[in-house]
Amino acid sequence: MSRRFIAALGAAVAVLGLVALPASASRAAEPPPVTAAAAAQTLTWTADENQNAYTSAPTTAVAGETTIIFENSEATGNEVGMSHTLTFDTSTPGYNHDVSLNITANPFDANNGRHEATVTLAPGKYRYFCTVPGHSTMAGEFTVEGGGGDTTAPTVTATITGTQDTNGNYVDQATINLAATDNTGGSGVASTEYKLDSGAWTPYTAPVAVSAVGAHTVAYRATDVAGNVSTEGSKTFTVVEGGGGEDTTPPTVDATVTGNQDGDGNFVESATVTVTATDNEGGSGVATTEYKLDDAAWAPYTQPVLVSVLGAHTVAYRATDEAGNASTEGSKQFTVVADSSDTTAPTVDAEVSGTQDDEGNYVDVATVTVSAQDAESGVASVEYKVDDGAWTAYSTPVAVNTPGMHMVGYRATDVAGNVSEEGMAHFTVVTQDTTAPEVTGQVVGQQDENGAYIGSAMVTVSATDNEGGSGVASVEYKLDDAEWAPYTEAVQVSAAGEHTVLFRATDGAGNVSTEGSETFTVVAGEVDETPPSVSAVVSGTQNSSWQFLDAANIGISALDTGSGVGSVEYKLDGGAWTEYSEPVVVNTAGTHNFAYRATDLAGNTSAELTGSFTIVESGPAPGPDVCPDSDVRDTVIIGDIDSQVANIDTGNGCTINDVIDEDGQWNTHNQFVRHVKAVTRELVQNGVITGALRDRIVTAAVNSTVGTPTSRV
Known part of the structure; x- marks a missing residue:
């Protein structure tokens, strides 16, 4: 990934x-x-x-x-x-x-x-x-x-006016006056602003009267037309009630709890706590208001508090005025419960987007966008999972760029706890191949002291497409003045004289390799016409019946006294011929057949020889047939989809069709597909099938209707 x-x-x-x-x-x-x-x-x-x-x-x-x-x-x-x-x-x-x-x-x-x-x-x-x-x-x-080159900020000053007592406090009211100039820069004052206590910045247009009792701070600034902002200034002052006097009376504080309540007075889903404090008698004004929810620490109260955690709660509250008088601590109890009226799960959907090829595959990346709606209690969470991955919280579109077939599951949960049915998006990501394959050629045969090939030369061509990923589609060669021809096996050249062979390869995406060439000479002479001799030995631990326990090794050797051994090949259980380089390990239980041969440098190939052996497991003896009434169709068929995979025994008397169990009680199509993925993964792990065969079976399951409402009618 x-x-x-x-x-x-x-x-x-x-x-x-x-x-x-x-x-x-x-x-x-x-x-x-x-x-x-x-x-x-x-x-x-x-x-x-x-x-x-x-x-x-x-x-x-x-x-x-x-x-x-x-x-x-x-x-x-x-x-x-x-x-x-x-x-x-x-x-x-x-x-x-x-x-x-x-x-x-x-x-x-x-x-x-x-x-x-x-x-x-x-x-x-x-x-x-x-x-x-x-x-x-x-x-x-x-x-x-501005474009005029004004880089100097304006200046701004503030004066506080009003009737003051002997302590400098303003009696009943104080008036804020601001003045701003922009003489140096020349672009002129564009705006003047002030901020009183913890309020927001406000345009200044006229003197501001402040009559709220208590200590205050006014901040102020100005901006000129060129955008230069002055340094922020501030002044502090205190307003007291007429006659002054020491404040010895604490403020009063109270709280209200609001929200949607059920018949028992519990708050459904959430409750809002609002705290209010006043200091009318003392006159110095409220300085701080605080609250404490359950076992949490005291915190400043600045706005209503939303409580959505289910359960019983206690909120405590208190206030202190500017003179330092603290109110008596108050408290209220309330309970938040879940919304039991919503029993409908949310709806959820997904859209797959990206660049597609002619077969509908997504090139390089597929983006999955999930959306959910819930008209009652509302969507609480959306989740997704890619293939066999874990469920993950969804917040942004999911990009999948790993080549191969993918299944993205998705679901949503509402505030009342209702979970939607799991949806699933199926798609395949392919890689855009722009890299040409690599091709090499080799000339072999019996050579004289000048390097010329005696009697004939054997030309072999090989191609790989590791970087691009689309695979080699074709290999071609051209001998001397002949036309390009498909290369399928080694080419023997016996005409005397100098020869040039050209070769090239094309991958599945149409990329053509750089053309390669080999030049060589064939001369007449005594030719090696005797093929090499070849033999094979199967080794491993055997039981009293000469069966190999758990695994066997196939070792092959060849000898050629003429031109020398050019290659050794083998094939196992009817497979393709494969070049032999080291002992072949076979660890699958059952009877196995193999063939082997050798070719010398003059192109002589030995007769094909064969052998056979049996591997059994060294553990406990196999148990009884688990599926006596097996589905013995020749291939794995799911619904009306034929995967073209052989329906073999899985090792306990059950065939692949048996373990897939397409006739089982499947509530949804997605449930059936997950089951098929799980059992075929185990078959791959146990060596029953390959990963490629598993992909074909899973694709058949995805394309089938097993588990859909139509299949259950």
């Missing part, structure tokens, strides 16, 4: 947990329109597999037409298919809102994750961020300077 797919799975869990990714973030958005003329400047943002920050981003710019480039691609370090957006903020006070930009980029979108847009920037500050859930810390700002 590739690094990209593994990392995709890890990033999906870490970033979004159980939250399904919105459709807008799961596929590439159409890129914003691009103007024909080149912009005066280019600003570039990049992103990778990190959901906490952009990889790179500008901090300054100049006003005017600008090309925006946003790249989130494999080239910038994103190999897991994670989506990001580059979005300009058009609502937060204190920033320019004149540019609407929202680019979604994904390494596997139509632009390979690189998008451009042309905008016009005005002097000031712009804020940008990523809208994908879980990526909220991906944000920043940059400053745009």
